[in-house]
Amino acid sequence: MGTRVSYPVEVKMKAIEMRLAGIPVKEVLATLTIRNHSQLKTWMKLYREGQLHRLEQPVGKQYAFGKGPQYETETAKLQVENRYLKQQIEVLKKYAELERTWFPK
Template structure:
């Protein structure tokens, strides 16, 4: 089964139609030739989460964890990666603290 690739124009048009509230999912699907209702929900989630770069992603190229392509320059990408690593480090420290607290209670 071959995956269907929708253009960025179709994705944005579907989101715009959904936001207007004048069309149902079925009408949007018929108008734009979309095969699955879940696809519209995914695009709406991208829109609501300000993940606009995802509308331009080719199929199979989902950018994950610090490998987005919407950075203006290398410094911005590095700053983002640094903030992600700092957050990850804080989470791991908290996990270790909780684990030690639970071990002491035993």
């Protein structure tokens, strides 16, 4: 399996502009040193669907815009974060307890 390449948004937009101007795919790939024509095809699809925000997402992180947990208030968000951090502390305490049994002094 090959190495993933992350292209800057400017390169992606330039490739889209070149294709819209009628420049052949091979020439766009050679000019901008893009590895695969399917990548250009994906960018064009995102452009046509109006999902330009997805061009800014890093490799492997193609998530839907505006998705994820929504909180009604800032307080609710902080309560969830507080609960998560307390759980992390509890896990670390349990690990420290187990570690004492593994390596007695």
